[in-house]
Amino acid sequence: MRDCCLLFQGGTQLPSSCLRDEDVVALFEGRLPVSVNVLAHHHAARCAACRTLLVTLAHGDALPSDSVPLALLPLEQGRRCSRRPSVPDATWTPPAVLDGFRLERLLGRGGMGAVYLAQDARGDRRVALKVCVALQPDERALASFATEARAIARIQHPNVVTMERVGEVDGRPYLVYEYVDGKSLAELRPPLPWPRVLDIAVGLAAGLRAAHQCGVLHRDLKPGNAILEPDGTVKLIDFGLATFVGSGGTAPRGVREVVGTPRYMAPEIRMGESATARSDLYALGLLVFELCTGRLPPVRRGACAAFKPEAGRGPAALLTEWLPGIDPGFAAVIACCLAEDPSERFAQADVLCAVLEHVRRLVAFQRTSRVFPTPWMGAGFPPPKDEGILAGHNVF
Numbered sequence: 001m002r003d004c005c006l007l008f009q010g011g012t013q014l015p016s017s018c019l020r021d022e023d024v025v026a027l028f029e030g031r032l033p034v035s036v037n038v039l040a041h042h043h044a045a046r047c048a049a050c051r052t053l054l055v056t057l058a059h060g061d062a063l064p065s066d067s068v069p070l071a072l073l074p075l076e077q078g079r080r081c082s083r084r085p086s087v088p089d090a091t092w093t094p095p096a097v098l099d100g101f102r103l104e105r106l107l108g109r110g111g112m113g114a115v116y117l118a119q120d121a122r123g124d125r126r127v128a129l130k131v132c133v134a135l136q137p138d139e140r141a142l143a144s145f146a147t148e149a150r151a152i153a154r155i156q157h158p159n160v161v162t163m164e165r166v167g168e169v170d171g172r173p174y175l176v177y178e179y180v181d182g183k184s185l186a187e188l189r190p191p192l193p194w195p196r197v198l199d200i201a202v203g204l205a206a207g208l209r210a211a212h213q214c215g216v217l218h219r220d221l222k223p224g225n226a227i228l229e230p231d232g233t234v235k236l237i238d239f240g241l242a243t244f245v246g247s248g249g250t251a252p253r254g255v256r257e258v259v260g261t262p263r264y265m266a267p268e269i270r271m272g273e274s275a276t277a278r279s280d281l282y283a284l285g286l287l288v289f290e291l292c293t294g295r296l297p298p299v300r301r302g303a304c305a306a307f308k309p310e311a312g313r314g315p316a317a318l319l320t321e322w323l324p325g326i327d328p329g330f331a332a333v334i335a336c337c338l339a340e341d342p343s344e345r346f347a348q349a350d351v352l353c354a355v356l357e358h359v360r361r362l363v364a365f366q367r368t369s370r371v372f373p374t375p376w377m378g379a380g381f382p383p384p385k386d387e388g389i390l391a392g393h394n395v396f
């Protein structure tokens, strides 16, 4: 039995004792005001008992009997959270030391905040710290920080950035993540060799699979929101526009909302439909197509302002035309993600992930078979020297 709680009496003081069960339930049901939500996470960051409880509940292992299932939480009803605001002109400058973290340099700045490379309080580890730098943080920015904290706290996976702490300074929320020492996919110069992109695609799909299995839709997958480490591991970041899905796999619908980055939005999202796992898979398909070819498939605007592929030239045909050496299985998988009709895409990220892994195994097998000839290989050996998985491409 945990102690009684001072946290929500007034909601402004820093919590000094543990979260009550009803407060934890309210937190997961999205009923806590954003400012109190931040305080709760702040407390949990320092309290092992509450952190364990939150993480356990977030993974759906043990729900209090009177709570609704996590998968049914009505989190964003009524909130209009369309696009991110553009970077504000006048911004707040954080102090050199923020809540014990020494800020070393700016890593990136987006619509919701600035991300710094920082040293943790003991000075022995580097972290990435995102802080809201708007002069007057509005409800949308605060909601984005709270959403990101809740989303990433649920997911523990090597292809998703890890959240280490949530806090608030001068009324501004901040988030502390593991520092991913690599390049965002937006910093790479496509086209990349397609076997390399196949590896990246497997990592992205595995990260999405982990998120979807925890009931989280990313809704803003794009090159700037994935970081590639030198060893080839890719990690999803920036869950500020995420949402939480019901058992049907569809985001709850409040007001009509168009969420995401227009360039990578699925056609149904452009038309105001709710996000699903399949809309995340569409964004993944576009991203992978762009990495392979250096451009997006040509589109024409349809009557409903949805993007439609040019007649007769679907993504698979374009990929094989632009990249004659691409594995046809890989091209078909990308094309399936890019189907205009969501029902023609893979139903779930785990299916996509399994298919991509299968394609990668086949491609590797074909290449090793050619390197190590067997009697049934016939006259085509040796194969032409080309790029490939075995050649160990390095995009850095």
Ligand SMILES: Nc1ncnc2c1ncn2[C@@H]1O[C@H](COP(=O)(O)OP(=O)(O)OP(=O)(O)O)[C@@H](O)[C@H]1O
Pocket (backbone or CB within 6 Å): 084, 107, 108, 109, 110, 111, 112, 113, 114, 115, 128, 130, 161, 177, 178, 179, 180, 181, 184, 224, 225, 227, 237, 238, 240
């Ligand atoms: N954990 C991390 N490790 C290393 N770099 C990071 C990390 N998180 C973010 N960054 C860097 O900071 C940049 C901005 O991060 P992020 O996308 O989370 O901010 P944002 O304000 O939500 O941006 P946007 O509005 O463009 O999506 C990223 O593109 C990346 O370069």
